Amino acid sequence: MAFNAKKFVEDTIEEIRNTAGNKTALCATSGGVDSMVCAFLAYRAIGKNLTAVFIDDGLMRENEPKRVTSVLRSRGVRTVLISAANDFFRALKGKEDPEDMRKAFRHAFYKTLGKAVRKHRAKYLIQGTIAADVAETKGKIKSQHNVLEQIGISPSRYGLNVIEPLVKLYKPDVRKVGKALGLPKSIYQRMPFPGPGLATRVVGEVTPDRVRMLRKATTIVERELKNVKAFQTFAVLLSDRATGIRKGKRAFGNIIVIRSVQSKNALTASPTHIPYQILERIQKKITRRIPEVTKVLYDISPKPPSTIEYI
Numbered sequence: 393m394a395f396n397a398k399k400f401v402e403d404t405i406e407e408i409r410n411t412a413g414n415k416t417a418l419c420a421t422s423g424g425v426d427s428m429v430c431a432f433l434a435y436r437a438i439g440k441n442l443t444a445v446f447i448d449d450g451l452m453r454e455n456e457p458k459r460v461t462s463v464l465r466s467r468g469v470r471t472v473l474i475s476a477a478n479d480f481f482r483a484l485k486g487k488e489d490p491e492d493m494r495k496a497f498r499h500a501f502y503k504t505l506g507k508a509v510r511k512h513r514a515k516y517l518i519q520g521t522i523a524a525d526v527a528e529t530k531g532k533i534k535s536q537h538n539v540l541e542q543i544g545i546s547p548s549r550y551g552l553n554v555i556e557p558l559v560k561l562y563k564p565d566v567r568k569v570g571k572a573l574g575l576p577k578s579i580y581q582r583m584p585f586p587g588p589g590l591a592t593r594v595v596g597e598v599t600p601d602r603v604r605m606l607r608k609a610t611t612i613v614e615r616e617l618k619n620v621k622a623f624q625t626f627a628v629l630l631s632d633r634a635t636g637i638r639k640g641k642r643a644f645g646n647i648i649v650i651r652s653v654q655s656k657n658a659l660t661a662s663p664t665h666i667p668y669q670i671l672e673r674i675q676k677k678i679t680r681r682i683p684e685v686t687k688v689l690y691d692i693s694p695k696p697p698s699t700i701e702y703i
């Protein structure tokens with residue numbers, strides 16, 4: 393049966409209202425489609441009893457904290473921004489194994505949220521986990537940052553009661569819910585952005601310097617590819633390096649990968665056919681503006697056998 397987004401919105405608003413009632417709830421929002429749709433759904437259900445929490449973990453794209461909090465606030469959602477970059481970098485320090493990085497991120501994330509829940513005396517945490525997050529985590533492909541209970545971690549360990557209104561939906565239906573909620577296209581048609589942010593695109597240790605480099609490359613790639621239709625488009629920083637030339641001298645530089653994929657539900661994906669001239673322009677801009685980078689590659693791998701992100 394076709395998914396009825398309007399009915400889903402009505403039923404879910406009622407469910408959230410029945411559960412959270414007149415209690416205070418927090419909603420963790422990263423700025424990605426799922427968490428934004430979830431926040432607005434929760435806002436429709438409990439209004440002023442909802443506080444959206446945006447954690448600035450130091451792993452966001454340029455201007456992301458300001459952009460996300462102002463979108464929420466301009467639509468009436470009470471929003472707090474928590475600056476916690478140091479906590480996240482400390483948690484990620486020395487970690488190079490992808491699953492270790494994911495676990496460290498998840499732990500720092502829920503510790504920060506747990507603190508916020510206590511501070512705001514919230515009874516519930518509402519979060520935008522979707523079916524694909526659970527499927528990949530349970531399938532042991534990668535442990536997505538927002539999956540706890542389904543893998544045997546009790547949210548109460550962090551002092552949380554979790555509500556997950558979107559947990560049965562895949563991305564296309566989440567977008568339909570966003571549309572049914574009357575949100576602008578810029579929110580519900582937005583490219584997905586993973587909860588652990590740029591950390592999913594840093595291979596090797598996540599340090600402030602390496603994230604800064606990747607953030608610059610991300611801005612260039614997103615800008616240059618904004619008119620190319622894709623499910624996701626981003627830059628990746630590899631841990632390998634390659635010999636290059638800077639000012640006539642040998643430079644053992646960093647490698648940036650451009651990644652752009654087509655996908656429906658993120659469970660499978662294929663690389664976007666980007667015109668060669670655009671790739672060349674991106675290469676020039678990246679190597680000119682980020683002197684530490686000497687090589688730019690384009691990733692032509694589908695999922696499977698690749699995944700979309702790099703860790």
Ligand code: XMP
Binds near residue numbers: 533536699701702
């Ligand atoms: P992969 O890399 O597994 O990604 O092919 C599938 C989709 O999920 C996003 N992704 C995440 N989203 N928390 C999230 O909220 C995570 O830990 C996470 N890891 C990957 C990814 O951007 C893609 O859309």
